[in-house]
Amino acid sequence: MDAQITSKILVLLFMFLTVSSSHNHEGNNKHYKPCKRLVLFFHDIVYDGTNAANATSAIVGAPQWGNLTILANQSHFGNVVVFDDPVTLDNNLHSPPVGRAQGQYVYDTKNVFTAWLAFCFVLNSTDYQGSINFVGYDPLMVKARDISVVGGTGDFFMHRGIATVMTDAFEGNVYFRLRVDIKFYDCW
Amino acid sequence: MDAQITSKILVLLFMFLTVSSSHNHEGNNKHYKPCKRLVLFFHDIVYDGTNAANATSAIVGAPQWGNLTILANQSHFGNVVVFDDPVTLDNNLHSPPVGRAQGQYVYDTKNVFTAWLAFCFVLNSTDYQGSINFVGYDPLMVKARDISVVGGTGDFFMHRGIATVMTDAFEGNVYFRLRVDIKFYDCW
Amino acid sequence: MDAQITSKILVLLFMFLTVSSSHNHEGNNKHYKPCKRLVLFFHDIVYDGTNAANATSAIVGAPQWGNLTILANQSHFGNVVVFDDPVTLDNNLHSPPVGRAQGQYVYDTKNVFTAWLAFCFVLNSTDYQGSINFVGYDPLMVKARDISVVGGTGDFFMHRGIATVMTDAFEGNVYFRLRVDIKFYDCW
Numbered sequence: 001m002d003a004q005i006t007s008k009i010l011v012l013l014f015m016f017l018t019v020s021s022s023h024n025h026e027g028n029n030k031h032y033k034p035c036k037r038l039v040l041f042f043h044d045i046v047y048d049g050t051n052a053a054n055a056t057s058a059i060v061g062a063p064q065w066g067n068l069t070i071l072a073n074q075s076h077f078g079n080v081v082v083f084d085d086p087v088t089l090d091n092n093l094h095s096p097p098v099g100r101a102q103g104q105y106v107y108d109t110k111n112v113f114t115a116w117l118a119f120c121f122v123l124n125s126t127d128y129q130g131s132i133n134f135v136g137y138d139p140l141m142v143k144a145r146d147i148s149v150v151g152g153t154g155d156f157f158m159h160r161g162i163a164t165v166m167t168d169a170f171e172g173n174v175y176f177r178l179r180v181d182i183k184f185y186d187c188w
Numbered sequence: 189m190d191a192q193i194t195s196k197i198l199v200l201l202f203m204f205l206t207v208s209s210s211h212n213h214e215g216n217n218k219h220y221k222p223c224k225r226l227v228l229f230f231h232d233i234v235y236d237g238t239n240a241a242n243a244t245s246a247i248v249g250a251p252q253w254g255n256l257t258i259l260a261n262q263s264h265f266g267n268v269v270v271f272d273d274p275v276t277l278d279n280n281l282h283s284p285p286v287g288r289a290q291g292q293y294v295y296d297t298k299n300v301f302t303a304w305l306a307f308c309f310v311l312n313s314t315d316y317q318g319s320i321n322f323v324g325y326d327p328l329m330v331k332a333r334d335i336s337v338v339g340g341t342g343d344f345f346m347h348r349g350i351a352t353v354m355t356d357a358f359e360g361n362v363y364f365r366l367r368v369d370i371k372f373y374d375c376w
Numbered sequence: 377m378d379a380q381i382t383s384k385i386l387v388l389l390f391m392f393l394t395v396s397s398s399h400n401h402e403g404n405n406k407h408y409k410p411c412k413r414l415v416l417f418f419h420d421i422v423y424d425g426t427n428a429a430n431a432t433s434a435i436v437g438a439p440q441w442g443n444l445t446i447l448a449n450q451s452h453f454g455n456v457v458v459f460d461d462p463v464t465l466d467n468n469l470h471s472p473p474v475g476r477a478q479g480q481y482v483y484d485t486k487n488v489f490t491a492w493l494a495f496c497f498v499l500n501s502t503d504y505q506g507s508i509n510f511v512g513y514d515p516l517m518v519k520a521r522d523i524s525v526v527g528g529t530g531d532f533f534m535h536r537g538i539a540t541v542m543t544d545a546f547e548g549n550v551y552f553r554l555r556v557d558i559k560f561y562d563c564w
Contacts, residue, residue: 058266060249061436064444068252078434102296108478120325137496148527151336246454248437256440290484308513339524
């Protein structure tokens with residue numbers, strides 16, 4: 001065995017060490033490239049006592065000073081909202097939905113609009129079949145907010161990642177539209 | 189060093205490359221074998237105003253058109269149910285429980301029975317000690333539904349996986365029994 | 377190539393095999409060392425109808441036999457509490473907060489005090505910027521309880537781990553303080 005082959009083996013070993021240590025991901029480098037990426041929109045219409053036909057969400061919990069048709073004082077602190085919202089590929093509420101966003105959000109701050117989100121996307125299109133589970137903190141007044149993708153099923157089997165949420169539009173307390181940029185970093 | 193040893197090293201290196209790339213799990217293969225598997229049942233008896241002694245769950249949130257003893261119209265949309273249900277090894281409600289299923293489910297669709305689940309199994313038996321955390325979308329009318337196993341403690345330290353949920357039996361809106369086939373793919 | 381180099385290569389290969397098999401974490405060894413660790417405290421003051429100025433949390437869901445200012449009978453079973461609590465580095469409520477704990481807990485047992493937790497820490501200090509998402513079972517009467525860290529953002533990008541929760545102090549049903557020992561085992 002000549003020196004050339006030996007050095008090639010050592011180079012391969014060195015590459016392994018590098019890959020292995022990056023895979024242990026104990027470094028500080030957060031500039032990972034997503035292994036899969038999806039940008040989707042969802043549309044939430046909160047029930048306000050008058051819009052039963054169109055509403056896609058309803059207040060189901062409120063603090064003692066609140067009620068179930070108007071979001072509460074103090075930045076809606078304590079309101080629990082359950083939703084079943086259409087998911088679309090673009091920002092048009094009337095585009096054909098590719099799935100549903102289902103779950104709950106909880107307004108959880110007294111002096112600023114922030115929510116804690118726990119929900120899933122259930123996708124049912126020619127491109128994707130499966131569900132994606134999200135949890136995270138959503139400070140509504142910040143332009144881009146990161147939440148966690150904690151799991152998935154079907155085409156998103158065991159996936160994990162980060163979703164960047166942006167408020168794309170809102171009308172009063174009743175309609176809002178979120179743009180969700182889903183970046184998977186663990187794809188299986 | 190003779191050619192035989194060199195080739196053995198190269199074979200080992202090749203095996204590493206294979207293992208390493210499968211561990212990156214960026215392929216399309218979803219036919220992974222679970223590293224641990226458990227099939228368990230849990231039994232939910234919803235409080236209806238008359239069954240306080242037996243009930244294992246209670247409606248704690250409802251939309252404006254609902255109440256706290258009868259699941260709401262429109263596929264129970266908006267009902268939040270908190271539960272503490274016995275977990276058994278077989279489908280008999282009266283079998284000795286091996287743990288508890290605790291958490292909440294939220295009915296989150298207006299025109300079909302679907303729920304968003306967020307709960308844990310707390311197992312306390314000679315076989316298993318620890319907790320398993322689940323979240324996910326549960327379309328009740330589908331025979332087998334996959335949800336995410338997002339973490340665990342004790343014997344399930346850091347585990348992730350998929351749980352396949354099936355409705356094993358139900359009686360009206362008050363009793364239902366779920367079969368949960370828990371497949372861990374990341375076992376630590 | 378002499379025998380010395382060959383044996384060094386074999387040692388390196390052996391080391392790889394060891395690292396690789398530990399990284400597959402399919403063994404029974406749960407004595408992993410955290411790749412990052414944080415000990416923090418958070419302080420919860422439940423709204424009781426009289427303490428609106430100081431309260432950091434509010435009951436927003438209750439079973440039919442409960443209400444929104446007093447935690448319910450039967451170990452508070454069914455109470456859903458939304459919180460926005462200060463996070464501090466030590467056990468002093470009046471220390472400068474390094475972040476907020478936000479989310480919900482659900483009392484989910486009829487005959488003992490246990491809760492199901494789903495919340496995040498949002499840290500905003502010179503040391504850490506980012507969020508950490510938790511879910512898990514919390515038997516309040518047990519000294520040390522493990523819950524799951526299911527994801528994170530910012531400095532906690534994609535992190536997973538275990539948090540050990542201890543009740544550090546409580547006063548009646550209104551104030552309690554939790555010590556959270558966050559051990560990340562998957563750091564990226």
